[in-house]
Amino acid sequence: MSPLRLIARDELRLMLRNRVAVIAFALLVLLTLVAVATSWSHQRGVAELRARQQAAAEAAFDAQPDRHPHRVVHYGHFIFRPLGPLAAFDPGVDAFTGNSMFLEGHRQNSANFGDVRQSSLLVRFGQLTPAFVLQAVAPLLLIFLGFGVIARERERGTLQPLMLQGASRGQIVAGKLGALGLVALLAGLPAMLGFALIAGQPDALAAPMAVIALGYAAWLALWTVAIVLVSALVRRSRDALLALLAVWAVVVVLLPRVAPDIASAAYPLANRLQTDIAIARDLRGMGDSHNPDDPYFARFKQSVLARYGVTRIEDLPVNYKGLLALEGEKMTSSLFDRYAGESFAAQANQNALVSTIGMLSPAIGLRDLSMAAAGTDFTGHRRFLEQAEAYRYDLVQRLNRLQAEAVSYANDTAGDAGADRRKRVSGNHWQAMPEFKFRQPDGATLADAALPGLAVVLMWLGAVSILLFLATRRLGVR
Amino acid sequence: MRLWMHELRLLLRARLALFALLLLGALTIAGIVAGIAEVERQRTAIEAIAKPQAEDIGAIAAWVDKSRDPGSAAYYSFHPTWDPPSPLAFAAIGMRDVAPYMLRVRALGLEAQVHDGDNFNPQLALPGRFDFAFVLVFLAPLFVIALFHDLASGEREAGRARMLDALPGTRRRLWLRRGGLRFALLFVALALPFATAAVLSGASLVAILAILSVTAAYLLFWIALSVLVSRLRWSSVANAATLAACWLVLVLVLPTLGHVAINRAITVDQGAEIALAQREAVNRAWDIPREETMRRFYASHPHWAGSPPLPVDFHYKWYFAFHQVGDESVADRVRAYRTGLEQRGAAARTLGWVLPSVGVQAILTRLAQTDLSAQLAYQDRIRAYHARLREFYYGYLFNDRPFCQSDFAAAPRFEP
Numbered sequence: 091m092s093p094l095r096l097i098a099r100d101e102l103r104l105m106l107r108n109r110v111a112v113i114a115f116a117l118l119v120l121l122t123l124v125a126v127a128t129s130w131s132h133q134r135g136v137a138e139l140r141a142r143q144q145a146a147a148e149a150a151f152d153a154q155p156d157r158h159p160h161r162v163v164h165y166g167h168f169i170f171r172p173l174g175p176l177a178a179f180d181p182g183v184d185a186f187t188g189n190s191m192f193l194e195g196h197r198q199n200s201a202n203f204g205d206v207r208q209s210s211l212l213v214r215f216g217q218l219t220p221a222f223v224l225q226a227v228a229p230l231l232l233i234f235l236g237f238g239v240i241a242r243e244r245e246r247g248t249l250q251p252l253m254l255q256g257a258s259r260g261q262i263v264a265g266k267l268g269a270l271g272l273v274a275l276l277a278g279l280p281a282m283l284g285f286a287l288i289a290g291q292p293d294a295l296a297a298p299m300a301v302i303a304l305g306y307a308a309w310l311a312l313w314t315v316a317i318v319l320v321s322a323l324v325r326r327s328r329d330a331l332l333a334l335l336a337v338w339a340v341v342v343v344l345l346p347r348v349a350p351d352i353a354s355a356a357y358p359l360a361n362r363l364q365t366d367i368a369i370a371r372d373l374r375g376m377g378d379s380h381n382p383d384d385p386y387f388a389r390f391k392q393s394v395l396a397r398y399g400v401t402r403i404e405d406l407p408v409n410y411k412g413l414l415a416l417e418g419e420k421m422t423s424s425l426f427d428r429y430a431g432e433s434f435a436a437q438a439n440q441n442a443l444v445s446t447i448g449m450l451s452p453a454i455g456l457r458d459l460s461m462a463a464a465g466t467d468f469t470g471h472r473r474f475l476e477q478a479e480a481y482r483y484d485l486v487q488r489l490n491r492l493q494a495e496a497v498s499y500a501n502d503t504a505g506d507a508g509a510d511r512r513k514r515v516s517g518n519h520w521q522a523m524p525e526f527k528f529r530q531p532d533g534a535t536l537a538d539a540a541l542p543g544l545a546v547v548l549m550w551l552g553a554v555s556i557l558l559f560l561a562t563r564r565l566g567v568r
Numbered sequence: 569m570r571l572w573m574h575e576l577r578l579l580l581r582a583r584l585a586l587f588a589l590l591l592l593g594a595l596t597i598a599g600i601v602a603g604i605a606e607v608e609r610q611r612t613a614i615e616a617i618a619k620p621q622a623e624d625i626g627a628i629a630a631w632v633d634k635s636r637d638p639g640s641a642a643y644y645s646f647h648p649t650w651d652p653p654s655p656l657a658f659a660a661i662g663m664r665d666v667a668p669y670m671l672r673v674r675a676l677g678l679e680a681q682v683h684d685g686d687n688f689n690p691q692l693a694l695p696g697r698f699d700f701a702f703v704l705v706f707l708a709p710l711f712v713i714a715l716f717h718d719l720a721s722g723e724r725e726a727g728r729a730r731m732l733d734a735l736p737g738t739r740r741r742l743w744l745r746r747g748g749l750r751f752a753l754l755f756v757a758l759a760l761p762f763a764t765a766a767v768l769s770g771a772s773l774v775a776i777l778a779i780l781s782v783t784a785a786y787l788l789f790w791i792a793l794s795v796l797v798s799r800l801r802w803s804s805v806a807n808a809a810t811l812a813a814c815w816l817v818l819v820l821v822l823p824t825l826g827h828v829a830i831n832r833a834i835t836v837d838q839g840a841e842i843a844l845a846q847r848e849a850v851n852r853a854w855d856i857p858r859e860e861t862m863r864r865f866y867a868s869h870p871h872w873a874g875s876p877p878l879p880v881d882f883h884y885k886w887y888f889a890f891h892q893v894g895d896e897s898v899a900d901r902v903r904a905y906r907t908g909l910e911q912r913g914a915a916a917r918t919l920g921w922v923l924p925s926v927g928v929q930a931i932l933t934r935l936a937q938t939d940l941s942a943q944l945a946y947q948d949r950i951r952a953y954h955a956r957l958r959e960f961y962y963g964y965l966f967n968d969r970p971f972c973q974s975d976f977a978a979a980p981r982f983e984p
Contacts, residue, residue: 110806114813121821128828143840150848155855165851168844183690186666190840192680192847202683203839205831206666206693208909210916211929211939212827214696216820230816234809328805332584332714335812339710344595347702350692351602361613362686363648363670367620374627437689444692461691468691505881 093257097265101239102272111235115273118231119280122223126178126284129219133178140170140189144526152521156514158502159493160415163486166194169526171201171474174465175294179285179302180221182466185213191475193482195419195489198426200362201475220281221460224306225453226342228277229313233334235273236317239266240565241327249566259565263558267318274310281306295533298463301540305459305547312452312551319558322565345451352447353440360436365429372425390417404499411502412494419490423483430479434472441468445542452550459543463536474528481526492519575749585715585750592711593757596703600765603658603699610657610669614650617670621648629976638964638971639884646672649953649982651946654937655771659762659779660701660929662938666693673950675957677891679846679898682950683839700762701932704783705925706819708758709790713811715750716794718804719743725804751791758783775935782931789924819925826926830915836908842901849897853890865889868896875966885965892958906944913940949984956980 105111147168154162171189173181188201206213216222240263243249252262282303289299317334324330360368377386394413395401403410448454461467492515493502501512580586625645632641651669668686696702720743723729732742759780766776797810853861858878866873869892878886920927933939960980964971 110809124825132828143844147844150844154851157854161851161854165847168840168847170840183694186690186693188685190843192843200685200687202685202843204666204685204690207663207685207943208836208839208912209827210830210912211662211933212823212830212916212919212926215823215827215926215929216696218821218824218828222824226820227816230812234813238805328718328808331805331808335710335808339707343706344698346695347698348598348602350689350695351605351698354689354692355605358609359687359689361670362668362684363613363617363672364620365687366646366672367624370624371620371627378631433687437691440689441691468689471690507880 092261094261094265094268097252097257097262098268098272101266101269105235105269105273108235114231114234115277118223118227118277121227122220122280122284125218125220125223126281126287129181129217130178130284130288133173133181136184136189137173140172143168143190144170144172148525151523154517154520156517158513159412159489159497159515159519160195162520163195163415163489166192167482167485167526168192169478169481171471172528172530174470174530175288175291176298176302176464177466178288179219180460180464180466181217181219182461182464183468183471184466185209185217187471191478193478193485195415195486196422198423198430198479198482201471220284221457221464224278224281224309225456225460228274228281228310229338229342231277232270232274232310232313232317233331233338236266236270236314237321237331237334238327239270239318240321241324241330242321244566245326253566259562263318263322263562263565266321267314267558270314270318271311274314278306278310293530295536297533298465298536298540301537301544302460302463305456305463305540305544308544308547308551309452309456312547312554315551315554315558319554319561322558322561341451342453345447346454346457349444349447349451349454350440353443356443357436357439359440360429360433365433369422369425369429373422376421376425387414387417390414406499408494409497409499409502411499412490412492412497415490415493416487419483419486423479426479430475437468437472445546448543448546449549452547455543455546455550457543459540459547462543463540465531465536467539469539470531473531477528478526485523488523572745572749575745579746579749579753588711588714589753589757592703592708592754593761595707596700596758596761599698599700599703600658600761603661603697604765604769606661606665606697606699607653607658610653610664614652614670617648617650625976629973632971632976633973636970636972637884638961638969639887641971641976642675642884642888642961642965644674645976645979646674647953647957647979647982648672649946649950650984651942651949652984655769656766656775656779656936657938658765658769658936659699660932660936660938661697661699662701662933662936663940663943664938665697667943669946671950673954673957675888675954675961677846677850677894678951678954679842679895679902680850682947682954683843701929701936704758704786704932705929708754708783708787709815709819709925710812711754711757712787712790712794713808713815715754716747716791717798717807717811719746719750719794720798721802721804721807724801747791747795751787754787755784758787778935779932782928786924786928818923822923823919823926826916826919826923830912830919834908834911834915836905836912839905842898842905845901846894846898850891850894853886853893858886861886861890861893864893872962872966876968885962888958888961888965909940909944949982953980953982 147170151165151167154165157165169191171187171191173184177184185205188204190203191201192199216226240249243252249262253259285299285303288294316337320334320337321327321330324333377384391403391410394406394410395403398406400406444454445458448458458467462469496515496519497513501509504512628641628644632644649671653664653669657664666685666688668684670686671682671684673681718725720729723732762783763776763780766779793814794807794811797807802810862878875885916926917930920930930939934941957980960978963969964975
């Protein structure tokens with residue numbers, strides 16, 4: 091048997107004999123299984139709830155009685171953000187974004203009722219998911235099991251005899267690395283098992299799952315190498331443990347919390363109140379469709395009359411009020427898009443800055459990777475918001491067109507007792523309106539988005555490996 | 569005294585101890601600075617409301633003045649409300665980064681407005697805030713572990729334990745002095761920056777003392793745990809590993825498990841369902857006889873019942889009446905939703921009696937008025953203000969009084 095395998099086997103036997111280590115390992119496995127089970131059942135519960143609510147909202151929309159189309163514009167529509175299949179592994183920002191949205195005319199509403207505002211303060215301690223266990227807990231277990239792999243030998247003076255017996259420095263380090271690597275593999279296995287379960291879902295995508303598996307493998311490998319490195323560098327195992335715990339606390343707990351503060355200071359986000367007032371101001375500047383003397387809408391009226399070759403709006407073959415609604419919605423929506431675009435851009439800048447700080451903390455890189463591949467990051471949320479806005483605009487304009495074509499101008503402007511009846515159109519129209527269908531991104535898109543995060547983790551793995559290689563050459567030299 | 573000074577010199581000579589204390593002090597200051605920056609940002613945003621708001625109302629007033637229609641005035645005027653941060657908010661930002669601290673409302677149905685959120689980047693909120701509460705709850709225990717894990721075992725491993733034990737009558741006092749000194753220095757690193765900032769921001773003395781006591785108690789809990797572990801007479805390394813594992817379980821794992829358990833045990837009717845029901849109630853008004861709505865409205869608001877009957881064409885008082893009736897039709901659901909949220913908050917506080925990390929976080933956010941209860945209290949103030957707004961506009965609508973430009977200034981103002 092080669093010295094390398096002997097050393098690895100010996101190290102593993104030592105860990106097995108360490109009762110605390112075995113218990114800790116068992117706890118980690120248990121924790122992962124609990125996380126997989128709760129996260130999965132939570133995700134399925136959420137998915138079912140939202141599907142049910144979506145169906146109820148759909149049914150309510152379709153069941154509307156005969157109405158004036160503009161009433162339906164204000165009746166609006168509720169849509170619920172569906173969860174991608176990988177959200178069971180890493181729900182990302184789902185709890186923070188709000189999962190329902192009310193869509194109506196002339197207004198762009200935010201997503202409301204996020205879990206973070208519907209839960210106790212405990213939600214801010216983090217969420218128990220397989221991703222959290224692998225990101226935060228598994229490295230800690232590896233530290234406890236591995237901080238002494240080389241430091242212990244040195245401390246007890248067994249390093250020199252090992253070398254005298256013919257084991258090369260490389261073989262010693264490789265053996266220790268192998269033993270700890272095997273433990274890391276076993277520690278990651280339960281989460282990957284849960285991952286495989288999730289993969290069994292019909293719409294799970296292969297490419298992002300492969301990236302996630304690769305990313306977490308690299309993450310655990312990174313810690314394995316880093317632990318052996320620190321253990322090889324310091325004189326006493328106690329120092330190795332404290333140093334590794336400090337590194338873990340800074341990389342996994344501290345930096346991910348500090349980075350957002352820096353980012354939000356660097357790229358301030360306009361608040362809703364400011365935005366709403368600014369939109370109202372811009373709208374007044376553009377023109378007011380309720381005001382008959384407004385210059386913009388006077389021009390609009392002229393152009394419509396010219397297009398149909400008539401002189402009075404009463405003579406138009408279509409309902410002028412419907413045309414006005416179409417034009418007004420086009421104007422407000424372009425404003426909404428502009429302000430939403432600015433807000434998205436600021437948030438994208440914030441996130442990019444956090445990712446840059448993530449060069450210092452591969453934990454941030456890993457989190458980015460994990461959320462991006464699962465489709466649960468800010469980009470995923472933005473995808474939903476943009477599709478929702480496109481759907482809102484389309485729905486409102488269909489209703490406005492209905493007003494222009496199916497409601498006569500004479501009826502629309504009448505105020506007599508029976509006018510209300512005559513303004514209404516058949517309820518069948520509501521059923522004919524398209525339903526909101528969230529288009530999930532394809533696997534390649536998700537996998538691509540995860541690559542920068544993967545690159546950061548791999549870069550760190552490479553850097554730490556080189557350092558370990560250098561440290562190995564000096565092993566045992568006093 | 570000489571002995572204390574000697575202990576101090578001994579402690580500070582250990583590079584790890586000195587480094588740990590300086591680092592904790594620096595992190596506390598950083599956390600407080602980050603908290604203050606966030607609170608200042610919110611204060612500035614609140615102060616900045618007045619000017620654009622005045623312009624907005626001015627433009628609406630100029631436009632409404634042509635028709636003097638109180639309905640248009642009520643429909644188009646948004647009124648700002650805000651929740652100023654308490655003097656201690658900097659120490660525990662709590663929910664203030666994800667729940668709105670400013671909200672504009674108008675006299676229409678409140679249930680469609682009160683749950684609106686502000687703009688925030690969810691990806692920045694995800695890891696949690698970096699503030700004094702975070703330094704205390706998450707990081708301070710790690711420093712306790714660093715300074716206390718080898719207090720006894722270190723001496724044993726260095727071979728001095730027997731000699732120290734042999735010294736006549738001083739054994740207890742020696743350990744008390746050693747432990748006490750470490751505790752005092754850790755406490756100072758946390759308390760000094762906090763107390764300075766709290767006094768400067770004008771927090772009440774009682775609240776400051778309460779937080780200082782909580783800080784001391786939390787440190788003492790971790791010190792007691794360290795002493796307990798060291799009783800097992802394991803090596804320093806085993807002590808450190810055991811304590812770090814305790815930290816992981818008490819600070820990260822159990823609270824997240826608790827979160828799952830609480831949300832499972834206390835099911836809350838999703839807020840979205842209230843919004844759905846309210847919309848249904850509001851929009852139904854267009855399809856039923858208007859008198860039916862007015863009957864329901866007057867039944868619960870008899871003091872407007874003397875208002876003249878509705879004209880043939882549209883009248884805003886009917887529009888506002890059905891919005892209010894819509895709100896009232898979901899009042900039971902709203903109460904149930906709120907009770908559910910309060911129960912979740914209470915369950916978390918109960919858990920705080922068993923889990924010190926949760927308990928400290930709960931006490932800090934309560935004293936800083938940044939927790940769920942504070943958020944609900946802000947909603948209550950919005951509700952009360954909204955009721956005043958409605959009454960104000962109803963006075964014009966139901967008596968058919970014209971709404972002039974000067975009347976805009978008479979609208980009730982929000983008092984935080």
